[in-house]
Amino acid sequence: MPSLKDLKNRISSVQSTQKITSAMKVVAAAKLRRAQDAAEASRPYAERMAGIIESLARNVGAGTDASPLLSGTGKDDTHLLLVVTADRGLCGAFNASIVRETRRRVVALQQAGKTVKLLIVGRKGRDMLRREFSSLIVEAWTGIGKKGVHFSEADMVTEKILGMYAAGEFDVCSVVYNRFKSAMTQIVTVTQMVPTALPEVAEDAGAGEAKALYEFEPDEEQILRDLLPRNLAVQIFTALQESAAGEMGAQMTAMDNATRNAGEMIRKLTQQYNRSRQAAITKELIEIISGAEAL
Amino acid sequence: MSDKVQFELVSPERLLSSELVDMVVVPGSEGYLGVLPDMSPLIATLQPGTIDIYKGTEIQRRIFVAGGFVEVSNSKCTVLAETAIDVAQLHRANIEQEIKDLNEDVADAKSDDERAKAEAALLLAKARLQAVTGELVV
Numbered sequence: 001m002p003s004l005k006d007l008k009n010r011i012s013s014v015q016s017t018q019k020i021t022s023a024m025k026v027v028a029a030a031k032l033r034r035a036q037d038a039a040e041a042s043r044p045y046a047e048r049m050a051g052i053i054e055s056l057a058r059n060v061g062a063g064t065d066a067s068p069l070l071s072g073t074g075k076d077d078t079h080l081l082l083v084v085t086a087d088r089g090l091c092g093a094f095n096a097s098i099v100r101e102t103r104r105r106v107v108a109l110q111q112a113g114k115t116v117k118l119l120i121v122g123r124k125g126r127d128m129l130r131r132e133f134s135s136l137i138v139e140a141w142t143g144i145g146k147k148g149v150h151f152s153e154a155d156m157v158t159e160k161i162l163g164m165y166a167a168g169e170f171d172v173c174s175v176v177y178n179r180f181k182s183a184m185t186q187i188v189t190v191t192q193m194v195p196t197a198l199p200e201v202a203e204d205a206g207a208g209e210a211k212a213l214y215e216f217e218p219d220e221e222q223i224l225r226d227l228l229p230r231n232l233a234v235q236i237f238t239a240l241q242e243s244a245a246g247e248m249g250a251q252m253t254a255m256d257n258a259t260r261n262a263g264e265m266i267r268k269l270t271q272q273y274n275r276s277r278q279a280a281i282t283k284e285l286i287e288i289i290s291g292a293e294a295l
Numbered sequence: 296m297s298d299k300v301q302f303e304l305v306s307p308e309r310l311l312s313s314e315l316v317d318m319v320v321v322p323g324s325e326g327y328l329g330v331l332p333d334m335s336p337l338i339a340t341l342q343p344g345t346i347d348i349y350k351g352t353e354i355q356r357r358i359f360v361a362g363g364f365v366e367v368s369n370s371k372c373t374v375l376a377e378t379a380i381d382v383a384q385l386h387r388a389n390i391e392q393e394i395k396d397l398n399e400d401v402a403d404a405k406s407d408d409e410r411a412k413a414e415a416a417l418l419l420a421k422a423r424l425q426a427v428t429g430e431l432v433v
Contacts, residue, residue, distance in 0.1 A: 038308070041308060041309035041310065042307055042308055042309065044303075044305045044309075044310045045305045045306065045307045045308075045310075045375060046307075048303075048305060048366065048373050048375055049375060051366070052338055052364060052366050052375070055338065055366075056338070150308070151306070151307040151308055151377060154307075155377075213336065214336045214337060214338050214366075214368070215335060215336065215337045215338075216337070216338050216339070217323055217324070217325055217328075217337065217338075217339040217340075218324060218325060218339075218340065222340070223338060223339070223340055223364070226340050226364075227364065230364075230375075230377075233307075234307060237307055
């Protein structure tokens with residue numbers, strides 16, 4: 001049975017933990033708002049980019065060899081995975097679920113006889129994957145998105161990927177990231193980025209009426225060649241932003257749970273404290289009364 | 296039909312401007328393009344240069360872009376650009392200093408990669424200077 005003093009100490013330590021977690025929750029909520037706003041603001045660019053690519057796809061038709069980003073290398077021997085995690089922990093299963101999915105993929109690909117390479121964003125992912133797959137990691141970035149995700153950061157990652165692709169270091173590239181669904185839910189998503197899949201153009205979609213035929217300057221294939229690397233950067237940028245928003249959402253939820261658990265613990269400890277204090281008082285009274293009766 | 300062009304300038308980070316204007320001149324990679332209402336649909340790449348926005352017959356705003364894409368359809372003109380700066384915010388002295396530094400970088404470059412990077416940056420800086428002065432810089 002812990003003494004009254006021990007109980008008091010434990011209560012006050014849980015109370016200060018609760019203060020910290022609830023402050024972290026508020027901070028995460030504010031950062032989440034900002035991350036969501038940023039994601040919202042970057043949507044027009046991605047939408048218009050997708051629109052242009054769609055009209056290009058309509059005009060170029062299938063079987064084009066405009067860019068190796070489109071046609072691929074003709075093999076799928078080497079897979080590159082871009083793993084997007086957070087730099088910091090204390091956000092529930094956010095990083096763990098990404099790492100778990102990555103591990104599953106790597107093992108599956110290796111069993112199928114493919115070579116796997118990893119690019120990692122975020123300190124947590126790097127630390128967790130380094131133990132098992134340190135020989136597969138090509139590069140790991142930390143500190144991305146510390147002050148909000150900037151396009152230049154997505155550009156940096158894109159450049160690395162394009163450089164590797166040009167040097168023939170991989171055939172297929174996919175990104176593994178947490179898609180932000182709500183503050184409570186993040187969905188681990190895997191999207192193939194290289195080779196790019198052009199959107200399917202429905203034959204009878206009434207293409208003639210709403211969508212006019214475009215003129216292109218310079219020709220379609222040249223534009224595609226310029227556009228596809230940009231599109232890759234936009235995809236990576238979107239993934240980084242979704243992940244940043246997801247991290248804040250996960251942290252908010254985790255901290256909310258922690259605050260609630262701390263409250264529960266304080267309630268239990270206080271009850272125990274009151275009980276033992278009452279027991280001590282009762283014991284003393286009994287001693288006094290029985291002492292008086294003996295006289 | 297309307298006699299205005301709906302002009303939109305978007306960067307990856309946000310929608311920079313969206314307004315109704317009379318004419319837009321954009322720096323297409325094969326020459327400057329004037330976009331007027333009811334123009335036939337077009338998609339083009341951009342070279343570094345200035346976008347001139349006309350209201351009436353006056354230039355109302357000049358924006359420097361470092362490349363990108365333009366899509367014209369249904370009297371809408373959408374410019375996708377990664378870097379866009381109001382020309383009024385560019386300072387001639389700063390850019391001249393930058394060009395000087397970059398010239399040194401090109402001369403000092405140790406590898407081909409480094410040199411190519413410095414040269415690309417130099418071209419951009421020269422395009423910016425041209426946007427400010429309106430003269431061709433060689």
